[in-house]
Amino acid sequence: MRISRSLVTALVAFSVGAALVAQRGQGTPIKAGEECPPGMTEVRPGSCQAPTMPPPSIVDYRPRSTLVTAAHPVPRAKYPAIDFHGHPQGRLTSAASLSEMVSELDQLNVGLMVAADNLSGDRLRQAVSTIAGSPQKNRVRVLAGIDFRDVGPGWADKAVPQLEADVKAGAVGVGEISKSLGLSVMKRDGSRLKIDDPDLDPVWDACARLNLPVFIHTADPQQFFAPIDNHNERWLELALFPGRRYPSDRFPSFEELMTERDHVFARHPRTKFVAAHMGWHANDLPRLGRMFDAMPNLSAELGAVLYDIGRQPRAAHDFFVKYQDRILFGKDAYEPSEYPYYWRVFETRDDYFDYYRDYHAFWKLYGIDLPDPVLRKVYYANALKLAPGLPRDAWPQ
Numbered sequence: 136m137r138i139s140r141s142l143v144t145a146l147v148a149f150s151v152g153a154a155l156v157a158q159r160g161q162g163t164p165i166k167a168g169e170e171c172p173p174g175m176t177e178v179r180p181g182s183c184q185a186p187t188m189p190p191p192s193i194v195d196y197r198p199r200s201t202l203v204t205a206a207h208p209v210p211r212a213k214y215p216a217i218d219f220h221g222h223p224q225g226r227l228t229s230a231a232s233l234s235e236m237v238s239e240l241d242q243l244n245v246g247l248m249v250a251a252d253n254l255s256g257d258r259l260r261q262a263v264s265t266i267a268g269s270p271q272k273n274r275v276r277v278l279a280g281i282d283f284r285d286v287g288p289g290w291a292d293k294a295v296p297q298l299e300a301d302v303k304a305g306a307v308g309v310g311e312i313s314k315s316l317g318l319s320v321m322k323r324d325g326s327r328l329k330i331d332d333p334d335l336d337p338v339w340d341a342c343a344r345l346n347l348p349v350f351i352h353t354a355d356p357q358q359f360f361a362p363i364d365n366h367n368e369r370w371l372e373l374a375l376f377p378g379r380r381y382p383s384d385r386f387p388s389f390e391e392l393m394t395e396r397d398h399v400f401a402r403h404p405r406t407k408f409v410a411a412h413m414g415w416h417a418n419d420l421p422r423l424g425r426m427f428d429a430m431p432n433l434s435a436e437l438g439a440v441l442y443d444i445g446r447q448p449r450a451a452h453d454f455f456v457k458y459q460d461r462i463l464f465g466k467d468a469y470e471p472s473e474y475p476y477y478w479r480v481f482e483t484r485d486d487y488f489d490y491y492r493d494y495h496a497f498w499k500l501y502g503i504d505l506p507d508p509v510l511r512k513v514y515y516a517n518a519l520k521l522a523p524g525l526p527r528d529a530w531p532q
């Protein structure tokens with residue numbers, strides 16, 4: 136007979152558990168501040184015990200909530216929204232795919248998508264002409280990309296005129312500047328291109344002169360830079376996607392990148408920066424609040440951090456109310472079925488509902504119940520204020 140490894144594990148776990156039960160719950164003692172040994176959990180203060188059945192892996196453990204409470208799904212946003220963090224990608228190459236996307240956006244009440252696909256030169260002109268020639272011409276606008284390859288003395292002498300040409304062609308801002316700036320792009324001299332490299336300064340200054348918002352994604356969630364152990368909140372994601380790990384022997388630390396980024400924000404007070412993903416500080420709103428207080432030229436976009444907003448409904452509510460002029464709606468990866476999770480978090484008081492990706496968050500979300508004036512600012516008014524090139528009509532007064 137072939138005995139499977141899981142059966143052996145089960146038998147071992149069972150006998151360990153049975154032995155503990157035999158001790159009448161005395162368990163394995165630990166001292167204050169200590170953790171239980173592997174495979175055990177603290178059942179009484181200072182006393183650990185193993186489950187009497189083999190535990191499922193965290194991949195398979197999907198408990199069904201028995202909570203009965205009012206649920207108010209929100210398929211359409213209450214006010215038309217501007218998705219400031221759009222990645223339509225191939226959908227801007229033909230009138231047909233553009234029109235298909237816009238009919239999906241209609242269902243969701245997304246009035247406008249800002250395409251943050253780093254287009255420049257011919258590709259940007261092509262996208263703008265597809266949009267301008269379509270019946271949906273007021274539903275998408277495009278940001279310009281900056282080419283950070285080969286930065287060194289004189290780099291900006293080409294980058295600034297290219298940006299000016301892209302603006303002339305119809306770009307309404309810059310972005311999305313990707314996390315590769317800071318993490319992986321190298322300079323001409325072979326060193327890492329730091330986010331606050333002075334060779335980049337003329338571009339940030341040009342953005343101020345041209346009145347262009349700069350949409351910038353820096354680093355990734357701080358857990359991606361931390362050891363991948365039982366204490367890492369994103370263990371599952373990091374195990375699924377090894378490319379998201381940033382081990383310290385190969386990458387700058389999270390704090391190093393944040394420091395470089397904040398230098399740029401502070402050194403260019405006339406340039407309007409929009410930190411993508413709330414700067415990866417949605418899990419530390421007091422920190423983002425201090426940044427907003429110190430840097431009036433800074434705004435933040437909230438794409439892909441809904442799991443952090445929705446797990447602190449009271450603190451997030453208060454934060455959004457306090458900084459209602461500084462936060463922009465954005466979604467990031469284009470998937471129409473995911474927008475309603477955002478509407479539900481922002482517009483309802485619902486308790487304990489699912490997020491759309493288990494591997495991002497093993498916890499549930501709660502509605503933060505934003506007041507209507509705050510919703511309007513976050514959904515569209517703040518974006519209109521920041522980017523003068525966006526279509527002005529069709530927004531509620």
Ligand SMILES: [Zn+2]
Pocket residue numbers: 220222251311352467468
């Ligand atoms: Zn993005």
